[in-house]
Amino acid sequence: MRYLDLIIKYDVTGPRYTSYPPLPCWENPPTQDEWPTHINQGKDVDLYVHIPFCKNICHYCGCNRIKLCEEIDLEKYISYLLKEWELYKKKCPLLRINSLHLGGGSPSILSVSQLDKLLSDLLKDLDKSKLNGSIEIDPRNVSSLQLQKIFDYGIRRLSFGIQDFDQVVQEKIGRIQPFEDVAEVLKQARMIGFRDINFDLIYGLPGQNIQKIEETFKKVITLRPDTIAFYSFAFVPHFAINQNNILSSDLLQGIEKWKLLETGRNLLFKSGYREVGMDHYALEDSLLFKALENGNLHRNFMGYVNHKVDTVIGLGFSAISSTPKSFAQNSKDFSQYYNLIDKGMIPFIKGHIKTDDDLKIEGIIHEVMCKQKLKLKSIDIAKVQAFINDKLMKIEGDQVIILEEGKSFLRNICMQFDKRLSVMPENVKFSRTI
Numbered sequence: 001m002r003y004l005d006l007i008i009k010y011d012v013t014g015p016r017y018t019s020y021p022p023l024p025c026w027e028n029p030p031t032q033d034e035w036p037t038h039i040n041q042g043k044d045v046d047l048y049v050h051i052p053f054c055k056n057i058c059h060y061c062g063c064n065r066i067k068l069c070e071e072i073d074l075e076k077y078i079s080y081l082l083k084e085w086e087l088y089k090k091k092c093p094l095l096r097i098n099s100l101h102l103g104g105g106s107p108s109i110l111s112v113s114q115l116d117k118l119l120s121d122l123l124k125d126l127d128k129s130k131l132n133g134s135i136e137i138d139p140r141n142v143s144s145l146q147l148q149k150i151f152d153y154g155i156r157r158l159s160f161g162i163q164d165f166d167q168v169v170q171e172k173i174g175r176i177q178p179f180e181d182v183a184e185v186l187k188q189a190r191m192i193g194f195r196d197i198n199f200d201l202i203y204g205l206p207g208q209n210i211q212k213i214e215e216t217f218k219k220v221i222t223l224r225p226d227t228i229a230f231y232s233f234a235f236v237p238h239f240a241i242n243q244n245n246i247l248s249s250d251l252l253q254g255i256e257k258w259k260l261l262e263t264g265r266n267l268l269f270k271s272g273y274r275e276v277g278m279d280h281y282a283l284e285d286s287l288l289f290k291a292l293e294n295g296n297l298h299r300n301f302m303g304y305v306n307h308k309v310d311t312v313i314g315l316g317f318s319a320i321s322s323t324p325k326s327f328a329q330n331s332k333d334f335s336q337y338y339n340l341i342d343k344g345m346i347p348f349i350k351g352h353i354k355t356d357d358d359l360k361i362e363g364i365i366h367e368v369m370c371k372q373k374l375k376l377k378s379i380d381i382a383k384v385q386a387f388i389n390d391k392l393m394k395i396e397g398d399q400v401i402i403l404e405e406g407k408s409f410l411r412n413i414c415m416q417f418d419k420r421l422s423v424m425p426e427n428v429k430f431s432r433t434i
């Protein structure tokens with residue numbers, strides 16, 4: 001009954017807070033001249049490279065990606081990623097890469113020679129033994145040769161797109177990948193030497209029920225990934241038209257959806273996984289859990305990362321970059337992306353310079369998302385009184401801490417401090433918080 005009441009109260013729509021302000025609120029972009037001055041050149045930066053192509057589009061997908069077809073020239077795209085990186089190095093000569101993440105789309109759509117070209121150029125000045133590298137892979141289209149190439153460049157973290165192992169659910173989401181195939185790819189990856197494995201899973205998908213989630217998690221646990229991201233399905237068919245392939249009548253909501261989350265979480269806890277921020281679970285010897293313990297857990301557009309970083313440079317179609325002062329997003333139009341680079345410009349078309357208020361709220365959101373506690377002197381306690389009354393938070397010394405049950409409501413807690421929510425344009429629609 002308690003959960004039912006909490007869910008009725010807190011199951012609202014709201015941002016996921018991978019940035020503050022959230023992207024729909026950006027309003028004051030930096031100029032081409034300002035942007036390089038916002039990049040902290042003396043410090044290491046994280047590089048994000050977006051490979052937006054997929055062989056087929058999954059029905060549930062909400063990412064910035066496009067279906068690979070004959071007109072798309074992957075070699076050309078790679079050459080422009082490298083040109084974009086050269087532009088950055090010209091404008092910011094002291095840039096140093098600390099970590100590299102290849103995301104998508106499906107980065108594993110690149111052939112061995114394409115991976116070789118991209119990685120050899122990006123990492124040519126870097127001691128690979130020091131690289132903190134990760135890549136998202138689609139287990140349906142990755143070979144051991146590709147994995148070996150990725151490993152040879154010093155990348156050690158693989159993130160597998162899984163979502164659910166049930167065949168009926170896989171049919172309903174347009175993504176068939178049998179458990180045995182995933183287990184085989186994982187076996188090859190571990191034989192090559194990858195030791196930091198993440199699985200992405202989703203609850204609230206069409207056709208899921210408690211029994212299917214239990215079966216999926218039992219299978220996941222036998223494979224023992226180091227970390228697991230277990231996201232709520234964001235049903236936003238107005239934004240992702242491919243989701244119109246999903247019947248809303250096939251989706252569980254409210255308390256029924258919540259039970260899926262609880263079922264998966266409880267199985268993870270029983271198997272030695274610990275909660276790390278919103279939607280993430282990790283084994284105690286994983287780098288992510290150690291980062292939580294050491295106070296080094298951070299969150300950005302890529303999700304949680306195990307190190308603090310001031311600046312993320314996003315290369316590629318629609319990629320997002322962030323600096324301590326500002327954000328920028330590259331064009332989502334290929335010809336515009338290529339044209340801007342040809343003109344010697346960093347190809348962003350959107351952005352935002354943070355105000356003093358933004359910086360303060362960003363700091364509070366970081367504490368909620370990464371530390372699950374707030375200093376009393378840094379907040380107006382009235383904003384979280386409802387959560388204290390609901391026994392989701394409690395005051396302890398000079399802090400207010402988020403209790404175990406409260407960790408499912410981190411987005412709701414952040415929303416209390418978000419001054420921009422009340423002035424959000426009417427056409428902006430976020431996913432539900434549960």
Ligand code: SF4
Nearest residue numbers: 054057058061104105
């Ligand atoms: S879910 Fe992944 S593989 Fe499927 S369409 Fe989206 S980005 Fe591509």
